[in-house]
Amino acid sequence: MEIIEAFTTSIQSVWLDSGFAAFTGGNFIMILVGLLLLYMAIVKEYEPLLLAPIAFGCIMANFPCTGFLTEPGVMQLIHYGIQFEIFPPLIFLGVGAMTDFGPLIANPNTLFLGAAAQFGVFVSLAGAMALGFTAQEASAIGIIGGADGPTAIYMASKMAPNLLGAIAVAAYSYMSLVPLIQPPIMKLMTSKEERSVKMDQLREVTKFERVVFPISAAIIISLLLPPVAALISCLMLGNLFRESGVTDRLSDTSQNALCNIVTIFLATGTGMTMNAENFLTVQTIEIILLGLLAFAGGTAAGVLLGKIMCRLSGWKINPLIGSAGVSAVPMAARVSQMVGQKANPSNFLLMHAMGPNVAGVIGTAVAAGTMMAMLAK
Amino acid sequence: MGTQVSNPVVIMLINMTIVFAVLFVLSLYIRLIHKIDPTAEAATRIEPEEDDVEESAPVATKPVVQEGIAGETVAAIAAALASVGVGFSQVKAIRVAPRPGWGNVARSEGLTSLKMRR
Numbered sequence: 001m002e003i004i005e006a007f008t009t010s011i012q013s014v015w016l017d018s019g020f021a022a023f024t025g026g027n028f029i030m031i032l033v034g035l036l037l038l039y040m041a042i043v044k045e046y047e048p049l050l051l052a053p054i055a056f057g058c059i060m061a062n063f064p065c066t067g068f069l070t071e072p073g074v075m076q077l078i079h080y081g082i083q084f085e086i087f088p089p090l091i092f093l094g095v096g097a098m099t100d101f102g103p104l105i106a107n108p109n110t111l112f113l114g115a116a117a118q119f120g121v122f123v124s125l126a127g128a129m130a131l132g133f134t135a136q137e138a139s140a141i142g143i144i145g146g147a148d149g150p151t152a153i154y155m156a157s158k159m160a161p162n163l164l165g166a167i168a169v170a171a172y173s174y175m176s177l178v179p180l181i182q183p184p185i186m187k188l189m190t191s192k193e194e195r196s197v198k199m200d201q202l203r204e205v206t207k208f209e210r211v212v213f214p215i216s217a218a219i220i221i222s223l224l225l226p227p228v229a230a231l232i233s234c235l236m237l238g239n240l241f242r243e244s245g246v247t248d249r250l251s252d253t254s255q256n257a258l259c260n261i262v263t264i265f266l267a268t269g270t271g272m273t274m275n276a277e278n279f280l281t282v283q284t285i286e287i288i289l290l291g292l293l294a295f296a297g298g299t300a301a302g303v304l305l306g307k308i309m310c311r312l313s314g315w316k317i318n319p320l321i322g323s324a325g326v327s328a329v330p331m332a333a334r335v336s337q338m339v340g341q342k343a344n345p346s347n348f349l350l351m352h353a354m355g356p357n358v359a360g361v362i363g364t365a366v367a368a369g370t371m372m373a374m375l376a377k
Numbered sequence: 378m379g380t381q382v383s384n385p386v387v388i389m390l391i392n393m394t395i396v397f398a399v400l401f402v403l404s405l406y407i408r409l410i411h412k413i414d415p416t417a418e419a420a421t422r423i424e425p426e427e428d429d430v431e432e433s434a435p436v437a438t439k440p441v442v443q444e445g446i447a448g449e450t451v452a453a454i455a456a457a458l459a460s461v462g463v464g465f466s467q468v469k470a471i472r473v474a475p476r477p478g479w480g481n482v483a484r485s486e487g488l489t490s491l492k493m494r495r
Contacts (some may be wrong), residue, residue, distance in 0.1 A: 105411075108404035115393075115400040122393055126385035135383065208416040209407075216410070217403060224399060362403070363396055370395040374382065 022064035026276025033279075034058035034271070047176030050149070050267050054172060057271020068272060078269040082164070085157050087266040088150035089234040094259025095150075095361065096214070096238025097251045099329060103355040105209050106202040109309065110321070110352075114359025116305035117325025118367045120145035120298025124290045125371075131286055136160055139371040141287050144171045145294025146364030147178065147328040153270065154231060155368045159376065165273035166284040170291035172270070178331045179338075181292075182299050186323050186339050189303045194310060195343035197318040199352045210243040221362070225369030227376070232365050298326045302356065324353040327360030443472035 015021055037055030041048040060068065060075075068075035081087045104110055125142035129135060140160040143152050144167060152171035156164040174181065187195075218236035222229035241251035273279075306322025320340045324332040333353035340349040382388050411417070442451055451471060458468065 105407055108407040111400040111404045111407075112397070115397045118396050119393065122389035125392075126389050129385040129388075135385075135388065138385070206414055206416045208414045209410050212410050213407065216406060220403065220406065221399065359400065363400060366399045367392060367396050370392045370399075371388075374388065374391065 017065070019064040019066070024064070024276060026280050027062040027064060030062040030274060030276045030279060031059050033274070034062070047172065049263060050172050051176060053264055053267035054169065054271040054274075057268040058274040059271075060268075061272040061275040075272065078265050079272065081265055082153060082269040082273070083157060083161070085154050085230065087262050087269070088154040089230040090262040091150040091259065091266060092231050093234040093238040093254050094262070095329060096235040096240075097242045097254035098259070099239065099242075099358055099361075100354065101213060101239055101243075101358055102205040102210065103202055103351050103353075104358045105205045105213055107352070107355050109317075110355030111359040111362075112309070113302050113305055113322045113325040113356035114327075114361075114363035115325075116322065117298040117302035117327075117356070117360050118146065118363045119301035120294040120296065120326070121364070121367050123297040124294030127293055128286075128290050131290070133283075133286075134160075135375045137163055139375050140167055141290050142294055142371075143167075143364065143368055144174065144287075144291035145298045145326070146360065146367065147171070147175050147295055147298070147326040147332065148361060148364040149175055150266070151231060151327075151364050151368050153266070154228075155372070158227075158372060162278065163283065163287060165270070165275075165279050166287040167291075168270040169274065170288045172267075173288075174291055174295045175328045175331065178326075178328045179335055181295060182323050182326075182332065182335045183339050185296055185299045186303055186320055186335075189300060190307065190319050192343050194307065194319050195340055196347065197310060197315055198344065198347055199318055199321075199349065200316065202351060207243070207245070211240065214239040214243065217362070221366065221369075225366060225373060227372035228365045228369035231368075232362070235361065235365070295326065299323045302326065302360075318347070318349055318352065321349055321353040321356050324355075324357040325360045325363065327357065327364045329357050329361060330354065332360070333357040440468040441470040441472075443470070446471055446473070 034055045034057075037051055037058060040046045041051035041055055060066075066075075067073075069079050070076070121142040121144075123142075124145050125138045128138035128141045133141060137160040140152070140156040140158075140163060143155045146152070149168065149171045153164065153168050156167040160167070214236035218233045221232045225232075238251075238254045241247045241254055302322035302325035303319050304322070305325075306317065306319030309317045309322075310319045318336075318340055320336045321333075323339075324336045326332050333350055333356075336353035337348065337350040340347045382391070454468075454471060
């Protein structure tokens with residue numbers, strides 16, 4: 001009898017200590033959300049490199065009683081990497097090493113397209129404030145329109161840590177949906193004649209320009225906007241590794257090994273912010289809708305300025321490259337190429353669209369910096 | 378720490394202006410780099426020289442043929458290259474390539490399957 005009693009007590013104790021006892025309906029729903037995201041990553045192949053670890057992180061975040069975020073360990077370390085904005089600049093280091101700034105240097109006018117595409121960020125900011133979010137929260141929500149995951153996480157960590165999960169998920173979801181969201185807006189805003197415009201080949205950019213640009217851009221922007229100095233400096237440092245010609249090993253590490261490792265940590269850590277208590281709120285739905293508004297607004301504003309530049313240049317600029325001003329590199333540039341080639345099969349816009357695309361990365365970081373300087377408490 | 382502005386439209390206008398201004402300054406700076414680029418002139422000066430080199434008659438060099446390769450084999454290779462528009466003077470050397478184990482296996486498998494199909 002005593003043995004049975006001891007056995008029952010032990011079983012009860014194991015049950016009470018287990019996650020099942022503390023498992024809530026919210027956790028169940030969030031695990032389903034995680035499974036849905038995993039399905040989209042693995043079966044539908046929507047940005048699987050990001051979505052798969054985010055989805056798994058989301059599932060892990062909803063295991064009760066793990067102490068992932070409260071007890072020292074690898075999970076808490078990953079969380080610190082996000083909380084203290086360590087991972088986004090490291091991702092930017094890889095992005096810089098992977099990206100050719102040549103098209104931007106060859107045609108600096110494309111910087112304006114990158115600036116115009118930030119319009120969506122500020123429209124969304126205004127919308128979020130109208131819905132009752134604070135100015136700080138609204139600025140973090142608005143940056144989703146830049147379609148720049150690392151900057152969105154960087155901004156959310158600084159301005160609205162409570163909304164980090166929803167903002168990160170919205171930003172990465174819209175990044176992966178660029179090929180679905182942008183083309184209808186681009187087609188709606190342009191005529192077939194405009195989409196068919198062929199652009200002249202870009203001039204050759206010398207090594208001197210390629211090396212001097214990242215160094216001087218880092219100095220100018222960092223001095224002007226210190227809150228985003230880490231992001232911009234890492235972006236430019238990565239690009240300098242690429243272009244200097246003497247740091248091939250560092251460039252290779254930045255764009256491959258380091259970027260992949262940090263992506264695993266950043267994406268898993270982002271997913272781990274999606275616990276039921278923080279995520280299953282009306283605010284999350286509002287953020288996702290505002291993110292869509294921001295993204296669509298940015299695309300439309302980029303194309304609109306592209307149309308104006310097309311007229312001013314005497315039909316030498318294809319307005320479609322304006323949509324690449326949102327900074328999803330290089331996906332947005334590929335979409336410009338795809339839509340342009342549908343209108344005119346002999347049209348090659350990819351390199352031309354890379355200019356506004358890179359400008360978009362810089363523009364989103366600048367927008368984040370101005371908002372941080374203006375609105376940070 | 379920034380001053381607290383609460384009007385969303387004002388925030389929008391101020392920020393949009395700053396973003397355009399910063400990127401405008403950057404575009405001016407890119408143009409300045411292009412203007413002061415000391416290598417640009419040298420690069421354009423080198424170009425005609427490169428053209429000259431291209432225009433001069435190519436020096437026909439005899440390929441180095443490994444010992445043991447028959448003259449017929451060299452002739453067959455020359456004919457095959459000529460048929461695809463490659464001049465024999467562009468060939469540096471003709472030698473027997475090392476055959477790694479997996480290559481031999483693949484080749485024998487290919488031959489076997491070809492025989493079976495026949």
